[in-house]
Amino acid sequence: MSTLGVVRLLVWKDLILELRSREILTAMTVFAMLVAVMFNFAFSPSAQDARRLLPGMLWITLAFASTLGLSRSFVLERDQQCLEALRLSVLDPGLIYAGKLLSNLLALLVVGALLLPALAVIAGVPLGPQLGPLAAVLALGSVGLVAVGTVFSVMSVSTRSREVLLPILLLPLAAPVLISAVRATLTILAGRPWADILPGVRLLVAFDAIFLTVGYLVFEHLLEE
């Protein structure tokens, strides 16, 4: 079967499982909304503050929500040792990485697409014409988060204690993506010209490329027993 076909099949499988149980998406979304509301109570931001605080709130919430989704995603495979079956039937372990990556990315993008407007409404920040650049940064940042996270979510397959480590791992390792994404979002919301935003976008693209490549290379070593 073709490379693309295999990846598509893997994503199809994850999609069907998720659509039936709706477990992961629900958990991630509810969690994200809760955190957003908590932030509002914690900071009670004025209209001025809100514009400054929203990027941070957005990305911290996404980072935490992603760890939820990431570990749940591989627990699916742990249930009946299905990961072993995948290792037997899929020749290139990197394809398993790609499949999981895309499934996780889809979930995170959905959560992000819901969270951003929700935060904007709660914080009273209009998004308006900046929706395009914001969506782009949201997508790029999510790719980076998921690229790193998918590599280490394999750890949740082995023992339960490892699941706890995933958020602790993800935040420092994905820090370049988070830092740049926050900064880029901030710049966009401040209404700065494209020339100011571009360096950040370029950084994000570079980080994504690096993490995707290294993740792909390292992943197969983590699959083995």
Next chain:
Amino acid sequence: MQAVALQNITKSFGPIRALDEVSLTVARGETLAVFGPNGAGKTTLLKIAATLIRPNSGRVLLFGDDPLRRPALRALIGFVSHHSYLYPGLTARENLLFAARLYGRRDAPARAAALLDAVGLTGRADDLVRTFSRGMTQRLSIARALVHDPPILLLDEPYTGLDRAAAGAFTALLRAMRGSRTVVLTTHSIEQGVALADRVVILVDGAVAYEAANGAQDAVAVERAYAACVGAPA
């Protein structure tokens, strides 16, 4: 040429040596039963044969070729674990379709239907695997393992969790479906293993403690040998 050849396999997990210079061959079309107490290394041995685990030293040959060098050889293997390898959230048919397509079968729907029929699960084909009994999931596991028609079938303690009736049904099914395949089976249940096997091996502490000559053995003889090797009834 032997179907499966394990040459001087050694595997350690940290300081614990699971397998110690184990050599084993299985002829084409032969069914080999591997008995042994817990911790003997049966599962490790089978997984090494399936290339799921890399040995520290030694070689695995499938029909004379090294699957570590040619990963495509993995398609020669069908594996039945005591885990089901099935997604509980998918139906029986979907599980088989997924496996069939993963192996690149163009006739996936037809193949799935045929296998469901062979294992007697056509009536439950569109039910979620989550609703299946243990016996049913094990039958579906065989179907899944055979979806790409592999010449080698490996079964790791498949009788785990099966009561007597289900175990008997499983044995009958296996006998019906194995055809001319080469089969290696590890199990605690000497009775079921002997019913299927052409040859018998007993593994203790990571080494072959007893290897029966060719020809069917009766369960009593094997039990006696087993007791001698292990020092306690199985």
Next chain:
Amino acid sequence: MATTVTERAGPTSRTVDWRGLLVGAGGLIGVLGLYLALLYAPEEATMSHAQRIFYVHVPAAWTGFLAFAVVFAASIGFLWTRRRAFDLAAHASTEIGVVFTTLAILSGAVWGRSAWGTWWTWDPRLTTTFMLWFIYVVVLMVRAAGGSGGQSARFAAALGIIGFLDIPLIHLSVVWWRSLHPLPVVVRPEGFGSGLPPEMLTALLVNVAAFTALYAALFSIRRAQMAAQDALAALREAARRPAMRRDRPGMEEGKR
């Protein structure tokens, strides 16, 4: 079935005691460095004697980075060859690296307090060092969590590789972040040579050498310790097994 003990407990009269030499050399250079740092180097203009912690901070930071570079190389080697020696090297270097980086951060904080009146500031270098510290503490946690077979070793190796690659990335992103909020205080270059009088530079370099020797000694000792632990475990395992083989027929309980 032989188990080879790959590390000796100590040097024999025939082999050169490299470890001892390293420790000795490190000690000597260290004493020299101490003298240079405390007495020889001139007093710094603005900060006076408190500035001398610079001679601890910079070498410690340098050694911390060196240690993690070793972790990076050893991790790649381990994933490539699966040889235990690489894993041990990565583990030992991670431990020592965390120690030196902790020292670097603490000494940096003390220096910052006396220089700029603040214990901490989010400049790129400090931030990056702090994140580096975090990542490698997590690696140690992963190793401590243990797990089946070589898994924790492989996870730690993957972390070691990605973590090290993260360092320049984090630095870049913080620099860009900082361009939005430039620091009110100019961080004086702790760099090598720029604007430093020659005596200070000498003192600095000697201390760097001392710390490096210290790292090498610690690394060597720790790695040998781990290898010895390995050998001990293997011996125990070997002792257990022939006993069982011997007693097999007619043995009673006691085994599983």
